[in-house]
Amino acid sequence: MARRVDVSAYQTFGDITERLDDIVAQVRDKDVSLERSLDLFDEAIALGSKAVSLVDATDFSPEEEARLADEPAPEGDAAKADKGAADTCAAPAEPSGE
Numbered sequence: 824m825a826r827r828v829d830v831s832a833y834q835t836f837g838d839i840t841e842r843l844d845d846i847v848a849q850v851r852d853k854d855v856s857l858e859r860s861l862d863l864f865d866e867a868i869a870l871g872s873k874a875v876s877l878v879d880a881t882d883f884s885p886e887e888e889a890r891l892a893d894e895p896a897p898e899g900d901a902a903k904a905d906k907g908a909a910d911t912c913a914a915p916a917e918p919s920g921e
Contacts, residue, residue: 828869839874843867 834840846863849855855863883891 828866830866830869830873833870836874836877837868839877843870846870852856 830839834843846867850863876906
């Protein structure tokens with residue numbers, strides 16, 4: 824069973840991404856044990872969840888929302904993911920009856 828990882832020290836998105844970069848570097852080291860790699864994986868999952876919570880809790884000003892809506896969408900699969908993220912900021916769609 825995975826143990827609960829304390830990520831309370833990471834309060835900003837920048838702190839989280841910095842720690843995730845460090846975790847990636849450690850996991851790529853061939854001298855890291857499988858057990859340590861799995862612990863780092865658990866920490867990365869907890870950090871990712873915290874990052875999502877930070878983004879979800881962000882309140883954008885009307886100007887920021889307009890600017891984000893006007894930016895061109897990236898190509899490929901990332902565009903689909905970005906569209907899904909943008910949809911979570913918009914008002915809920917009416918049911919289509921399908």
